[in-house]
Amino acid sequence: MTESVRRAAPDAAGSDDGWLTLVAREASADAGGVPVELLGDYLRLLTDAAVTGRRPRRGELDAVGALGRRAAEQGVSAGRVVRLYLSAARRLWRQLPHLARSADSETVRAAADAVLHVVDTAVATLAEGYAAARRDLVRREETLRRELIDDLLRGDSDLGGLVERAEPFGLDLARVHQVVLASPSRRLPDTDTAISALERVIFDRLGDRDVLVATKEGLLVVIAPADTVTADRGAGDGGSAGDLGRMMHAELDRLARGRPWQVAVGRPHPGLYGIARSYEEAREALTTARRLRTDTAVIDAHELLIYRVLLRDQPAMVDLVQAVLTPLTRARGGAESLLDTLNEYFACGEVATEAARRLHVSVRTVTYRLDRIRTLSGYDPADPRDRFTLHAAVLGARALDWPRRPLPT
Incomplete structure (x- = not known):
């Protein structure tokens, strides 16, 4: 490219650094305040491409992928960080006045091709890094969720530590909770579909605070606040602790796999140890129902208390x-x-x-x-x-x- 093209970027706004800083700030504002640090050396890669046609090296692209991971870890949405990069490219292109003045269409075409190649490669690498970090975060969160639920259902862990671990999941252990277990007719090869279906209907009806959905020993487990379930009843229908169980069964019964489902509802109990107690009641209700060979779709632990007395x-x-x-x-x-x-x-x-x-x-x-x-x-x-x-x-x-x-x- 010509010498005038190489001088174009700094001429647009005084010094090279000041020009790139201005573009970065404006792009950050376009993306809703995404930190400009997430651009890294992306703007310099674009200017190099526009001026010299140089394509990014492997190490430079790896740095962009690392920025995608950082964006995911900071909780920036994928849409906003991609918008940051696209807005930066658009604004940088508009700050290259030599392209607008140039009568050489081949020069403009070559610069555009080089810049678009950098945008395409960098955004793809950014998205890959972001997706990899999200997968790691989901796996880590799922591990923490599973460990938390296991400890809650055991009821033998450190109370202070559990309260601290439960807070990020929106669980207030001071409230009254009940545990509901759903058992498929046969073991499911993949429980993700069933969990997604339950989360969709339960979060829609009860909200996502103080509700956990997971699996344990082949069963779907739902921990929910009892007062929220009570408040969700229809007016005048009397309601019971089994309302959540019936809602779950109706949703699970729509799935192609696992039917017929059997749902057991533990009684509501307060505090941390109340969750473990409700879980044991629900699990015992499922076991008792199998012994009795009953095909009742929703089993309320309250209704099986007589069997607990008899077998004590x-x-x-x-x-x-x-x-x-x-x-x-x-x-x-x-x-x-x-x-x-x-x-x-x-x-x-x-x-x-x-x-x-x-x-x-x-x-x-x-x-x-x-x-x-x-x-x-x-x-x-x-x-x-x-x-x-x-x-x-x-x-x-x-x-x-x-x-x-x-x-x-």
């Missing part, structure tokens, strides 16, 4: 089942059909016709089975004195998964 003294419950129900194994076909009859009979308020409808058998079959139970066990399902003993034994048998499994010794 397992040896006593085993004795009760053994004494009251094992005689039923002498029936033709075993004890299972008789236990099913007792379960439905008690569940419908001891109405034989309704129990028959639920069991898909005749009323005569139900009355025959009840008579066999009375004969074999010595306990009469129609007698108020025997009914409580029989019902407690049936509930215990379901919780122990008897007779499908032998009673614990």
Whole structure:
């Protein structure tokens, strides 16, 4: 290029440094105040390209990639940092007056080609560095989130340290929280879709403060403030701790994988240890539901408290089942059909016709089975004195998964 072209940049604004500084400041303002330091030597690469046609060296491009990483680490959005670079290139081009005066179209074309090559290469390298840093940040945040959730659900970590670690995730451990677990019908190869679906609906309904969504041992885990869930209920519908569970199940049921989902809702509890307690209740509710072979979509831990009471003294419950129900194994076909009859009979308020409808058998079959139970066990399902003993034994048998499994010794 000619000598007049090489002198053009400094002639535009006195000294070379002052001219580039002015361009950098104006570009920063265009990009919403992005720090000018993120331009690095980019403007000099552009002026070299316009004046001499020199293309950037590998080391210079690596420096631009490092600036992209720095922008991501500083929390500058990708759009703003790219706008900074494009605005700087546009303003620098306008500050080259020799190009406007030049009658040599080939000179202008060569300068434009060189500058655009630098812009294209630098912005692509900047974006690559930015994306790499974002991936590292996401992985680091995901690791911190997983460690935080593991410690919260264990409930045995240092309280002060947990409060400090929970703050960046918007979690106020002084509030009352509840934990909801979602179990797919089979293990998912990829849980990202399910997590994204849950985050979308939960953040939309409850906001993103005090809410965490993650995975643990093949289950989706949601920690949410109980008072926010309560406030989100429809007017006059009564609501319950299971509102969040029903909302989650409705969203997960739309996904192609994992159906049918089963959701368990722990009771709300205050403080750090309340989160661990709610989690244990939800996990125990899922385990109990599997033992009972129930296909209930949303399980409320509150509704299964009776099973926790029954199983708290397992040896006593085993004795009760053994004494009251094992005689039923002498029936033709075993004890299972008789236990099913007792379960439905008690569940419908001891109405034989309704129990028959639920069991898909005749009323005569139900009355025959009840008579066999009375004969074999010595306990009469129609007698108020025997009914409580029989019902407690049936509930215990379901919780122990008897007779499908032998009673614990």
